[in-house]
Amino acid sequence: MENKKIVTRFPPSPTGLFHIGNARTFLFNYLFTKQNNGQIVFRLEDTDKERSKQEYAEDIIENIKWLGIEPDFSTTVKQSERTEVYKKYILKLISDDKAYVSKEKNIEVGKRDEVIRFRNPNKKIVFNDLIRGDIEFDTTELNDFVIAKSLEEPIYHLAVVIDDFEMGVTHVLRGDDGISNTPRQILIQEAIGAPRPIYAHLPLMIDTDKAKLSKRKHGEKVSVSYYKNMGYLPEAVVNFLALVGWNPGTDQEIWEMEELIKVFDIKKVQKGGGVFNPEKLDWINKEHIKRLSAEDLQNKIFEWLPKEMQNPKIVPIIAERISKFGDIKNMLSAGELDFFFKAPEYNKEKLIYKTVPAEKISENITSAVKALSEITENDFTKENIKEALMKIANNLENRGELLHPIRMALSGLDKSPDPFIIGEILGKNETISRLQKAI
């Protein structure tokens, strides 16, 4: 079909932390480009000197890498360093009479009395969008729009068109907030003799109120670094983002990047905006946690645990109870893991199960201690503990008469893992000592 190599672009503007919506747009570019063996060029749109900051550029690059959606960084271009290039085009445009220096009247504060305007041919522009089909605009309403504040200061639309042209961009996949910018950019392309790229406008990711995900309203939650800091897995974020606005048409929900690259289909991208649903992200993240190798899982969890708590045995218990690693922080501050490392303190009434008398409870625990004592230290596994305890519990009216006080004696918590696994982790001596204390 096409023998020309596909070139797409990541053109972030370093005026804030890497935005999650931007990450999704880049991801779609990435999937599309990779499946076509194309190239992704990288460009920092930093012409706004007031708002552009080096730290933001660093955050963007760092998080692009974290997500694993890297463009070809060797192509990196900074608009702020291309003043001479733009100047050349502006001069050419003026000498071709496609633009002119305009003396401005009724100047508002902060505006200049001389700018460069585009001589609008005032015609209809129809462009094809991969996702939406033909879109038509009458450019008359644009008037003679400004393309540069001065020879050294091009406006965004001009810089973008020149850069896309010089960088050989063949496909522009961007958010659909770019739709209304397209006609004026096409006008500029035609004026400088640049070919028209193929456009695809992706639906925006929106919030529950159906509005654009704004930093103002959602704070740090719109930045990728927030998800990294909360202990989400990058593959889960990618998985989640890919599924907002696009679907492979199967029931599969959990995807790895490599599979996504294979099945992605730009033509199947949804037209309407998609709400960012954090609960689904959590679920997807949990699914990816389950798919981690034992080694990776342990390493990740240990990153969030203080040295003295880095016990491999509690890894599965934690893994089952979190949806993202940052949840460990909450478990820690709630003291949910303390009982693994020191004997719990609790009210002795807590040992009572329903209305069972204390003497009976005490008796039950005593027989449990006896049964557990018969297990050798090496065989003190959750299976064996369970077998021994259930033998006793099954003879009681309610199994809870034994299981509840034992769990309480071991953990001291109303909600905790079952007593068998806790017993295994604590080991024979500690388990029996806690039970004896309870008696």
Added chain:
RNA sequence: GGCUCUAUCGUCUAACGGUUAGGACGAGUGCUUUUCAAGCACUAAAUCCGGGUUCGAUUCCCGGUAGAGUCACCA
């Protein structure tokens, strides 16, 4: 307001013009060897409205309505 785009459960979405409109998240109920987590089963929940075209519209067309985006000497 002009222009542009969009419209299936609360949310993400599936459905050659013919399906009891499917799946997932979330919610609810129950089961699973006390609780929590996990797991399992089940339940509730949608085609914006009105006209066409058609034997038959979620699907195609038109008109409403609603929402969003954009209208900078920001990017």
